[in-house]
Amino acid sequence: MAGAAEVRRRIYVWEFPVRLSHWVNVLAITVLSVTGLYIGTPFLYPVSDTAFTMGWMRFLHLTAGYLFLMMVALRVYWSFAGNKYSNWRVFVPRSKSQVRDLKEVTNYYLFKRSTPPYDEGHTACAAFAYFLLFLIFLFQIFSGFALFNNNSHTAVHFILGGWLARLINIKTIRFWHHMLMYPIWAFVIVHIYLSLLMDSSGKNGLLGSIFGGYKFMAGRG
Ligand code: HEM
Ligand code: HEM
Numbered sequence: 177m178a179g180a181a182e183v184r185r186r187i188y189v190w191e192f193p194v195r196l197s198h199w200v201n202v203l204a205i206t207v208l209s210v211t212g213l214y215i216g217t218p219f220l221y222p223v224s225d226t227a228f229t230m231g232w233m234r235f236l237h238l239t240a241g242y243l244f245l246m247m248v249a250l251r252v253y254w255s256f257a258g259n260k261y262s263n264w265r266v267f268v269p270r271s272k273s274q275v276r277d278l279k280e281v282t283n284y285y286l287f288k289r290s291t292p293p294y295d296e297g298h299t300a301c302a303a304f305a306y307f308l309l310f311l312i313f314l315f316q317i318f319s320g321f322a323l324f325n326n327n328s329h330t331a332v333h334f335i336l337g338g339w340l341a342r343l344i345n346i347k348t349i350r351f352w353h354h355m356l357m358y359p360i361w362a363f364v365i366v367h368i369y370l371s372l373l374m375d376s377s378g379k380n381g382l383l384g385s386i387f388g389g390y391k392f393m394a395g396r397g
Pocket of ligand 2: 205208209211212213215216217234237238240241244245316317319320321324350353354356360
């Protein structure tokens with residue numbers, strides 16, 4: 177009816193473990209990147225001979241590394257235990273409807289359609305990007321613990337990554353551990369831009385959903 181307020185459905189999409197792992201990872205990745213850059217190229221000069229800057233940076237890097245490991249493990253667990261929106265099945269487009277959604281979202285990004293398709297959870301495009309990002313996360317964890325196992329020869333650190341050093345030269349691991357930080361930040365720039373775009377074009381409360389968990393969906397389009 178003309179003039180009537182549009183009715184939107186309130187849907188609980190992102191459960192607490194999804195939101196927790198998202199925001200703790202944002203913090204952990206920021207700390208890991210700043211301290212990692214320092215470890216690679218120490219850019220601060222000590223102000224006194226008791227300053228132990230490299231020690232602190234390595235301590236922070238490892239602490240954030242353990243936090244990151246726990247959050248990635250939580251999210252992997254939740255992709256089996258959580259609701260349908262966070263399930264592992266959404267991350268790789270295999271079904272006909274996922275492939276169609278991938279095409280439609282791409283068409284929207286290419287200005288071939290004026291509104292984004294109807295998606296209650298991640299779009300197929302976003303979900304696939306997150307899948308690739310998680311592969312990078314796994315490599316960062318294994319390579320990080322491979323570097324750590326170099327001077328902490330414990331069974332736990334060997335299981336968490338030390339085995340990688342048996343397959344790849346440690347200098348190559350260090351190089352790729354550094355290099356893969358850059359695609360993470362390239363992702364973040366595009367991710368924030370697309371979150372803002374999809375929030376304003378979909379008018380579905382997308383940005384708020386990663387804080388509160390709810391999206392507000394209009395009819396299918
Ligand atoms: C280091 C920075 C960030 C990383 C690595 C990151 C990564 C991710 C990942 C992996 C997901 C999927 C969630 C899941 O299913 O577990 C996600 C979702 C989301 N993130 Fe981020 N994020 C970052 C920063 C941000 C920021 C700063 C914002 C807000 C401006 C944001 C807004 C969102 C939104 C709205 C979603 C849900 C989008 C959807 O339905 O696909 N993210 N993010
Ligand atoms: C997003 C995740 C991560 C990023 C962006 C990151 C970044 C970096 C960077 C840039 C370096 C310096 C490499 C160089 O020498 O040029 C580094 C070193 C290192 N990282 Fe990470 N890292 C991450 C995750 C982890 C994790 C999960 C661990 C496991 C505890 C870890 C452990 C280490 C260790 C042990 C070093 C070498 C420290 C040393 O040589 O004293 N990192 N990291």
